[in-house]
Amino acid sequence: QKEVEQNSGPLSVPEGAIASLNCTYSDRVSQSFFWYRQYSGKSPELIMSIYSNGDKEDGRFTAQLNKASQYVSLLIRDSQPSDSATYLCAVNRWDYKLSFGAGTTVTVRA
């Protein structure tokens, strides 16, 4: 079992719709969770971090964490063409090394 798994995608959504990205992790003691966005040919950039169960909202982005289910998700509301990118889920392991999922590619259709 991979440490961090994401829905494989690609995910295509129309402009203005909600994009929903899912991530599960295997290490029960993980405490920190991150979503990174990566444009083609660029380095990953942090868009959200979440540490407690529940929802965290930042602009059009909402991260949701459920530690009991070992599940973290990212919702992108009112999707824009500029949101087209690969989204990487990352989980801080017990040894403080950050483990990444393979990423989900999102395409927003104008």
Add this chain to the structure above:
Amino acid sequence: NAGVTQTPKFQVLKTGQSMTLQCAQDMNHNSMYWYRQDPGMGLRLIYYSASEGTTDKGEVPNGYNVSRLNKREFSLRLESAAPSQTSVYFCASAGAASGNTIYFGEGSWLTVV
């Protein structure tokens, strides 16, 4: 406002050649990382340094060596490059001052022929 700087940005090597990827950060971070990214594989940790003078193997360390020269610099060396090491390499750093968020350099595209 440099953040994490890595060089070179692009490099082509012949099989068996050696090279060193350089990385420096100016955010006073304790932790530094080297990742590689291959299509469909996500980011995989090669080596990690929790602080100056310490290094630790990550998920895919074979064929690589690292040096944490000081708090700012963390280099990655390929002693005898192989085609399987063709990849994009990212250096990253993290520290308490930035909430332990990992910040990435711009990447180094390495091709081994």
